[in-house]
Amino acid sequence: MRRSFLVAAALALAFGAHAGEEKVRIKEDTGADKVRQNCNACHSLDYIRLNSPFLDEKGWEAAVNKMIKGYGAQIPQADVKPIAEYLGRNYGKR
């Protein structure tokens, strides 16, 4: 969590990210820390709720894999499943 905050803060300094991002909250649940650690490296976490609730866990897993394969995200393979489970559970198809 601390690391991801530092990453976000460093990005904000480097690129002048818009103030306001600090207001974005994601649901507290198992896996939220992995989401913060990984997803924050490239984008604010509002992308998650924005894209909800229409993907199931499988859809979210595909989204995470697209981040790795298409966008070059450095997400450890071991984190893919916990992230997809968290997203499916908290931001999945209702």
Add this chain to the structure above:
Amino acid sequence: MIGRRRFIAGATLPALASLSPLARAAKGLAWQPAELPAGAVEEAVLEKLPGKVPLIKRTYRPPNFETPIDYLGTEITPNDAFFVRYHLAGIPQAIDAKAWRLKVAGDGARQPVQFDLAQLKREFEAAEIVAVCQCSGNRRGMSIPHVQGVEWGVGAMGNARWKGIRLRDVLNKAGVGGDAVEVAFNGADGPALPTTPDFAKSIPVERALDEHTLIAFEMNGKPLPHWNGFPARLIVPGWTGTYWVKHLTEIEVRVKPLANFWMTPAYRIPAGKFANVDRFPTQETKDNQPITDIVVNSLVTSIRDGERVRRGVPVKIEGIAWDGGRGIRDVEVSVDGGRSWVLAQLGRDLGPYSFRMFHHAFVPKEAGTAVVMVRAFNTRGDTQVSELIFNPAGYHNNVIPRIRLEVA
């Protein structure tokens, strides 16, 4: 700070119609289409980027901010209300116009050349055009079923008078070889991680040499806002915003098609699914083709679904129509759910790439629900569709709207 609770989405508030956009924005209100995913509505807030009026925040980083519909009821979209769209978070905080350089090179160019901003403005003939800049994903949030991406409503677009120089004049200084097939563009913005593909796009060499393709420095008589590509951006009139590369720094004349993430698999439409769209042969595959020109479309800006009106009191049905450069021929309005149609009056013609205003006065005669529908036609006869042509990226949504007026 604008609290989420004060942000009303999808609501119909007839009293608001009398407020100016600024007054509405000050109240923290903005209309959003009913089709948007619930999470997109919840996540939206009106927020101010430096130099902009409060816009609908879709995402903070990279910044994706949408123009509220209140600013889309005019031919020209104000610079400070113009939408902001970035893929990647590595956006320079400010660009020093004096230090900025534009490089033109590539295996399809005879010689590499480089210019500073003053040289470009001094050495080339000025050119300008009024053209719609519309994000390919405009209205993605209205795709049913929903698809992933920035869940835009109707305001990932705007119309402006762009002034700069012709791209072809600059290309001719480098010399375009006979074997060149595409011209590619890169801007000063880039990814947050070195492993993420930098955003770069190409267009067919014919399009690059078209007299209407510009390198713009100005927007509506002012220098480009930072968030819209200062100090120079590409203008590809008629084609979607993905090709309008911002903060332009490099131009590459290519003898081979550009193959990167942003050309394929990104920004693709299924092969043959949309009739009459422009070809981009060097990028087409058996299964899909790049999105190219904007499909004919319209937006009703004067009324909202569910609005209450009175019998005998004229209702203004107004808005804008546009397409990918054939120009708008007609706009038709129906007030009976599509059983009959009448021609709307058209506003000034600012050229085939511009928004065109339309107006129609409807006097409701009976109490009950009147269903208003609007469809635009371009000069080729293309019109809007009744049913969404679904595609995985949520592009080209020009479905004819059904706006219910409650007549009392």
